[in-house]
Amino acid sequence: MARSLLAGHRLQHELESAVDIVSRASRMAREIQKRYCDATQTVGDATTLAKADASPVTIADLAVQALILGELHMLFPEDRFVAEETSSSVQDERMEGAIRTWLTQYSTRGVDERVRDSIDLGSDAGGCRGRIWVLDPVDGTKGFLRNQQFCIALALLVDGLAELGVLGCPNLSAAQEAERIASGYTEGIEGEKCLTIVNGTDGCVFFAARGAGAYMQSLTDRREQALPQQIHVNANTDPSWAVMAESVESGHSSHSLTGKMIRILGIRQRLGVDSQCKYGLLSRGEACVFLRFPRPGYVENIWDHAAGTVVLTEAGGRVTDALGGELDFSHGRKLPNVRGIVATNGHMHPAVLAAVKHVLAEDVTSG
Ligand SMILES: Nc1ncnc2c1ncn2[C@@H]1O[C@H](COP(=O)(O)OS(=O)(=O)O)[C@@H](OP(=O)(O)O)[C@H]1O
Ligand SMILES: [Mg+2]
Incomplete structure (x- = not known):
């Protein structure tokens, strides 16, 4: 886990906690996606509604935000939070109850009954002072609704500087060279090869601390495959390969x-x-x-x-x-x-x- 890799790092506890919480939130979001979104993009009506800006928001966005902010607040009560969603998107008691049920399954620190309060912890104005966790609970909501890639993105800013980053990618296989298929996703193709990635079976989480390298581990339950590995960019400069x-x-x-x-x-x-x-x-x-x-x-x-x-x-x-x-x-x-x-x-x-x-x-x- 993050533990052995970052032993002695001043933010070791924060990173370990963030990787653990984002990994559980990623599994939860994938279960919600499996249950409600199918390849035809139809979504169960209890799960989706339109925000004021007309972007889709689902029960997954709200449950992930409540889970992550609720648990981080218990661990680091002095810290502040900037996050995308607000409790005004929780339509009614039924939806709130559904969110609580998901949290009961995926929280290991006990569920704060005040789901709306947990979501609204994320309304801080941000800025250049203090410790601020930054969360996108479901980044790529449209991908989520298409049953494709999405990501749970969590960072920690300290005095305005991004110190930690965690990306939970529930549908992105940890295997390198994930399977790619030709795709018609883009317009105006002029001889380029347009590709997309097929959903993996395991999913992965990326994490990094400033000055300590970047790592990836599988979201699988199989212990031997869940060991983190350090990752690096490629050294390519050849456009024909890029x-x-x-x-x-x-x-x-x-x-x-x-x-x-x-x-x-x-x-x-x-x-x-x-x-x-x-x-x-x-x-x-x-x-x-x-x-x-x-x-x-x-x-x-x-x-x-x-x-x-x-x-x-x-x-x-x-x-x-x-x-x-x-x-x-x-x-x-x-x-x-x-x-x-x-x-x-x-x-x-x-x-x-x-x-x-x-x-x-x-x-x-x-x-
Ligand atoms: N109109 C418009 N223009 C530009 N960007 C927008 C726009 N609307 C939304 N967003 C933001 O894009 C986030 C999702 O991005 P994508 O998954 O498409 O990937 S990318 O970052 O744009 O490459 C998306 O994140 P989520 O809302 O979390 O899905 C938005 O923050
Ligand atoms: Mg986003």
């Missing part, structure tokens, strides 16, 4: 812009994966580049990148915005003044930034 990971949803990241960027670079394989699983794939060397270009005006949330940034950086990669600036998680719940996310194996970062700059300049001129 894989670029991106959002499945073109509404989240422009496939036409990323297509132009990889054409300049000569990259011919693009992999559509929902959520921060993409950071995990780069961290274990299965992709070289992750590009994300939301529509202009969209402001990123810190919970969509904090955990992934720690894991990838500790695996030897780099994460910046389109101008090459580091992501700064100390400004509150958002990442202001960030246009585009550029994550790479580090080796390809300068070339990728140059291609990004070129395409964005053309985009401004033409549009």
